[in-house]
Amino acid sequence: MDAIRVESLTKRFGDLTAVDDISFRVEEGEFFGFLGPNGAGKTTTIRLLTGLLTPDAGRISIMGIDPGRDAISAKLLMGVIPETSNVYADLTVKQNLYLAGRYYGLSGHQLKKRSEDLLSKFGIYDRRDERVRTFSxxxxxxxxxxSAIIHQPGILFLDEPTEGLDVQSRRLIIRTIEEMNEEGSTIFMTTHNIEDANVLCRKVCIINQGKIVAIDRPESLKHTFDRMQFIEASFDREVKTGLFASDLISRIVVSGDKWRLYTEDLDRAVKHVAGVAERNGLKIISLRTSGPTLEDVFVELTGGGGR
Ligand SMILES: Nc1ncnc2c1ncn2[C@@H]1O[C@H](COP(=O)(O)OP(=O)(O)OP(=O)(O)O)[C@@H](O)[C@H]1O
Ligand SMILES: [Mg+2]
Structure with a gap:
């Protein structure tokens, strides 16, 4: 069974179609990345999937359950980490965890044990009786x-979980999400961070202006964009851009003393660059080749702009 199934999902706010007829499936146990620029519709999609918003059209199934119809059953299956923190600032850490635990039906020894495990895991055991208000x-x-994973949910929704965090918190959080995924939880994570998506996700969905522009494995997305591979070179003196013009080179970007020459055929393009250098008495200071980064792919697909 699919953990998440979305068919022709649409959400409008007045004249704006924030989510525009999107369809996708997330398999059980998959680590699914939802990428897009500001305003793309990521948070709106998460809010629809977690039953906080009602769709204008389309269907959602979470482990076979429609969160619009059977909100409670759906909520018991999921953990949600929203874009802006939803912790209770006037409660202590422990009270926050207990409140969440009771909401999901935990009590007694089970709740105590689970809370203590999580407090230790997140390095906040010593601060369990402090109010959250003063926390970074x-x-x-x-x-x-x-709080969101206290009931060990099978599906975790995370809306940019590492945005604005320092390296230590970021690592801890990423590690925890990875562990949950290794233990079988399905992960649906929105992010701006292409590197995170690249490293963590088995499948990446790219959304722009409410529409899905690509869904694939990060590796496959990169291969689709062979023409975005490039040679980066620097020379011992200034060079005119026209010097390297060729059918082999689709685009030239100069930054500082480095030349980036985009090509579909790395082999021939490297020989071309070396030949031009040779004929013009240029000394090559550095030369490397690189496949497209997911960032290149992302910018290409979304036109580089938000809304
Ligand atoms: N409650 C709302 N009322 C009106 N417009 C909204 C509402 N929520 C979102 N929007 C609009 O819908 C579009 C999609 O917003 P959404 O928050 O889903 O984007 P996002 O991809 O999460 O962006 P970000 O990366 O900035 O978090 C935006 O243009 C936003 O202004
Ligand atoms: Mg958002």
Missing amino acids: KGLKQRVSIA
Whole structure:
């Protein structure tokens, strides 16, 4: 069974179609990345999937359950880490966890044990009786995630979970999400961070202006964009752009003393660059080739702009 199934989902706010007829499936146990620029519709999609918003059209199934019809059953299956922290600032860390646990039906020894495990895991055990109000963003996010996974949900929705966090908090959170995925949870994560998506996700969906522009494995997305591979070279003196003009080179970008020459045929393009250098008495200081980064792919597909 698919963990998440979305068919022709649409959400409008007045004249704006924030989510525009999107369809996708997330298999059970998959780590699914939802990428897009600001305003693309990522948060709106998460809010639809988690039953916080009602769609204008289309269908959603979470483990076979329609969150619009059977909100409680759907909610028990999921953990949600929203874009802005939803922890209770006037409660202590422990109270936050207990509140979340009771909401999901935990009690007694089970709740105590699970809370203590999570407090230790997130490095906040010593601070369990402090109010969350005074906590830094990273600490608040740890409380938010601990509360969201207290009932060991099978599906985790995370809306840019590492945005604005320091390296330590970021690593801790990424590690925890990875562990949950290794233990079988399905992960649906929105992010701006292409590197995170590249490293973590088995499948990436790219959304722009409410529409899906690509869904594939990160590796396949890169291969689709062979023409975006490039040679980066620097020379011992200034060179005129026209010197390297050739059918082999689709685009030239100069930054500082480095030349980036985009090509579909790396082999022939490298020989071309070496030949031009040779004929013009240029000394090559550095030369490397690179496949397209997911960032290149992303910018190409979305036109580089938000809304
Ligand atoms: N409640 C709302 N009322 C009106 N417009 C909204 C509402 N929520 C979102 N929008 C609009 O819908 C579009 C999609 O917003 P959404 O928050 O889903 O984008 P996002 O991809 O999460 O962006 P970001 O990366 O900035 O978080 C935006 O143009 C936004 O202004
Ligand atoms: Mg958002």
